[in-house]
Amino acid sequence: MKIFIVYCHPSEDSITRHIRDSFIKGLESAGYTYIISDLYKMNFCTDMSEAEYQREANYNLDHSVPADVICEQEKINSSDAIVFIYPLFWSDVPAKLKGWFDRVWTYGFAYGDNRKMKQLEKALVLVSAGNTLEYFETTGIGSAIKTVMLKDRLFDRVKEKEMIIFDATSRELEERKANWDKHLKQAFDIGAEF
Numbered sequence: 001m002k003i004f005i006v007y008c009h010p011s012e013d014s015i016t017r018h019i020r021d022s023f024i025k026g027l028e029s030a031g032y033t034y035i036i037s038d039l040y041k042m043n044f045c046t047d048m049s050e051a052e053y054q055r056e057a058n059y060n061l062d063h064s065v066p067a068d069v070i071c072e073q074e075k076i077n078s079s080d081a082i083v084f085i086y087p088l089f090w091s092d093v094p095a096k097l098k099g100w101f102d103r104v105w106t107y108g109f110a111y112g113d114n115r116k117m118k119q120l121e122k123a124l125v126l127v128s129a130g131n132t133l134e135y136f137e138t139t140g141i142g143s144a145i146k147t148v149m150l151k152d153r154l155f156d157r158v159k160e161k162e163m164i165i166f167d168a169t170s171r172e173l174e175e176r177k178a179n180w181d182k183h184l185k186q187a188f189d190i191g192a193e194f
Contacts, residue, residue, distance in 0.1 A: 004079035026191020046099020130170030
């Protein structure tokens with residue numbers, strides 16, 4: 001199985017980066033192959049140009065798709081599964097990942113008639129979050145972020161999809177230290193059993 005990882009975090013000094021690395025070690029231990037787009041290291045352009053907007057707003061295939069977007073689309077279509085790894089920022093993906101969706105989920109590729117994006121076998125969303133799972137459950141934010149990511153962004157583009165939240169990662173929380181090894185082991189196991 002070939003897996004496309006879309007990773008989005010601005011700092012190498014983060015639990016999210018350690019979750020990514022543990023997940024990849026798990027994939028490697030199981031013999032899976034992967035490719036990765038590290039959106040910050042790539043300096044992925046997240047702002048849609050006017051031409052891109054005109055293409056999307058008017059469902060106009062006459063406007064070309066930029067080369068950096070085509071590259072990401074080719075990574076998707078060359079893979080069997082996709083994995084998103086990111087921190088939760090204000091109850092959503094970081095702006096850079098939102099811009100990735102805005103630009104990569106183009107008309108004629110991810111939606112519209114005769115779309116060219118293949119249906120992937122599996123998607124996994126690994127999210128680090130400062131708050132606890134209890135907080136996400138009692139506020140309803142947990143179900144809201146799952147609905148947006150799994151039912152809107154991934155929708156029928158993927159056969160099997162799941163979101164896992166690695167909670168209580170905020171530096172001021174006592175649970176962070178206690179959860180650190182547990183989260184990294186879980187990320188490794190998820191990769192190994194993918």
